[in-house]
Amino acid sequence: MHLYINGRFLTQRFSGVQRFAIELTGAIDALVGEGAWPAATILVPPGPAAPRPYRFLGMRQVGRASGHLWEQLELPYFSRGGFLLNLGNTAPLAKGSRQAVVIHDAGVYDIPHAYSPAFRTWYRTLYRGLAGLDASLVTVSRFSQARLSARLHLAPDRIGIMREGSDHILRDSGDLSGLPVDGKPFVLVVGNLVAHKNLSALTACITPLRERGLALAIVGTGVRTIFQSAGHEALAGALMLGRVTDRQLSALYKAATCLIFPSSYEGFGLPAVEAMACGCPVIAQSGGSIAEICAEAALYFDARVPGSLVDALREVVGDRERAEAMSRIGLGRSAHYTWRNAASDLSGLLRDQIGETRRLGTERLVR
Structure with a gap:
């Protein structure tokens, strides 16, 4: 099964979530070159995208729409027959269980005052839908795992945990x-x-x-x-x-x-x-x-x-x-928080979906 990556992050305003996606795909790109990740293609909406010099990841601009409309209506079609990896909190409901989504926190439930009514309503609907469709859910800390588990009424082990990296700052x-x-x-x-x-x-x-x-x-x-x-x-x-x-x-x-x-x-x-x-x-x-x-x-x-x-x-x-x-x-x-280690965490969580790759020389997740 071919691996696709939701590249909507490359067209969005830069923030912490976009940082995560850009740095992680950079690490995945290097690992693809080492044979430690399967070949993958980043699917990007039309329009200007942030330039990213991927050497080994494929990259295709597809569809006609943009934003949530592109993600929900067009991305499932262009990723058909493959497994879709979504790194920025959102994912197409029509893709069902043939995808994974990294949800960074449960903020739309826990701190609703920090978001507009339309924003939190959409994200709550999306998260519950993805959980109900049995999409693979991943987050970035045990704290977020516990909060999402409680809010989405899921067993904690239904939500995988990966780390983030900090080596970009060096x-x-x-x-x-x-x-x-x-x-x-x-x-x-x-x-x-x-x-x-x-x-x-x-x-x-x-x-x-x-x-x-x-x-x-x-x-x-x-x-x-x-x-x-x-x-x-x-x-x-x-x-x-x-x-x-x-x-x-x-x-x-x-x-x-x-x-x-x-x-x-x-x-x-x-x-x-x-x-x-x-x-x-x-x-x-x-x-x-x-x-x-x-x-x-x-x-x-x-x-x-x-x-x-x-x-x-x-x-x-x-x-x-x-x-x-x-x-x-x-x-x-x-030193444990590197983007290579983050990519290793994600590879381990999705091994059944994206296939076996050779063992990564990375450190275990810090607890």
Whole structure:
């Protein structure tokens, strides 16, 4: 059975889900060349697509429609006779059980206020339909597995778990030129100005940081068409860096005193793993997937407890040995999170559907 990959991600606005799909298909492409993945073809909707230099994966532009309409009505036809892999939360219902879909979290159920009514209604309908049609479901953490299992009324083992990777952030040495933090000590935040990213928790940090000569630098943008932004008005004292390149983000992680990751809900938490890969200590909101992903490499705070985040900051900023130890532990843990390992996880989960390939030389999934 031929393997097809839903390439709609190549025509979408870049976000964490598109990052996942682009990096994962890059790793799969390399493994196809090694004979460690079966041959596959990426099917892409018409129109401009992000250029991706795949050497071994086939790529075809098919159909006439775009967006959800292309995915639901045309993609099943062009992938007929084969197995379809969907990496970005959505998949065509008409394809039934002859497909797998990676659903990154259960946010449309657990944090409905963060999404528009139309968005969450469609995604809830789609997820229940895919579960009922016996499509293979995959997610990126035990936390997301548990939440999706509960929401979709499925046994947990009906949903496979794979990791994400962070090695993309190490592709070059980084460059701070052109950013207002160049040469200044700062604490970094990476996250969009949306409700569940919980940036309002940062307001208590600005004055204590300023007293220590540290700036608060925030990378990210607000996406108001889908999300309902909240809690960022009081952050006027922070450096809003907006969207940055991977090269700049790598340099920011490496230069930052630490990363604050205040998000109250994450399916995986890629910025925290990127930071660990760059040797940047991580302070994260407790709960969700972050403690599972970062484990003892991060220091945790509870936004419901006044002063919790400031206390954690003082512990990292004021104790160089503690910060260096966190950096070492984070580097060791992040080494497991590579896109090759992620592709290996997925290959193992879908072995029955996509066929046997030779054993991959990758590390086991970190628990």
